[in-house]
Amino acid sequence: MLNIHNLTVASGSRELVKGINLEIAPGEWLALAGESGSGKSLTAASIGGLLPKELKLSGTISWNGSTLTSLSPSLRRKTLGKEISYIFQDYQGAFTPFITIGKQLDELLRAHTDLERQRRKNMCIDALDNVNLPGGRVYTSYPFQLSGGQLQRAAIASALLLNPGLLIADEPTTALDSLTAQKVLKYIAKAKERLNLSVLWITHDLRHVRKFADRVAVMRKGEIVEQGAKDQVLNSPAHAYTSRLLAAIPPLSPNGPRRLGQLSKNSLQREEGALL
């Protein structure tokens, strides 16, 4: 269970994130939406202690009862590596260019487990297979030999290798085409079911939220203006800003602008289905 209580992130006297509260239950997928600059990435970075040094954090963040914000840097790294993992929009940056994917995944297992070599190799190949990559071949491939979508899937395999409890996905599909983006989200959804994973999904694109998220929180200018079950937020937004965000969604079909809140679930599924 992730608990964020009264989180504030400040640059000098300027508050960039303003006393927000969020919870994510085991097996729950929370979409954190909002326009560019609203504070989503700083919130995500705060959880893992990844904020730039010049920014000051206050409030508490706890994971399964242990307060991350009061852990020593070494304990926090240990918790992070095993229990909380990240994937980012910049999947190219997830891997070092001239080291094989297999070696890079293996290094993670070597750092965090005592498993012997062959067992580690089998686990890496299984993890790649689980995101529908040809595990044996990708294990020996260099990052530059994979397409963008394949690399992002390999990044998901890497993020899930140690069976984390929380996956923080910071705009993981922004750099991908719509079809590949859907596939990547489907692999995260599959992992969520398999591992009872909590997912924090940072997105400024509400198009796929109905299909994948359980709950939605909407951020604006450092504050959470609305949060709730996805149907409630998408169908009956309580805040004018959420309505504006929904109205700005680009259409999934070529029939002109549509409001997600006005679409029936079936018609939305038909439109999404056309993309699969």
Ligand SMILES: Nc1ncnc2c1ncn2[C@@H]1O[C@H](COP(=O)(O)OP(=O)(O)OP(=O)(O)O)[C@@H](O)[C@H]1O
């Ligand atoms: N190191 C920093 N120093 C000062 N201000 C910063 C720093 N990092 C981010 N900010 C500011 O904090 C605000 C929130 O940034 P953040 O990256 O969290 O937004 P976001 O909602 O994730 O946006 P995007 O969708 O574009 O990634 C922005 O106004 C940004 O310019």
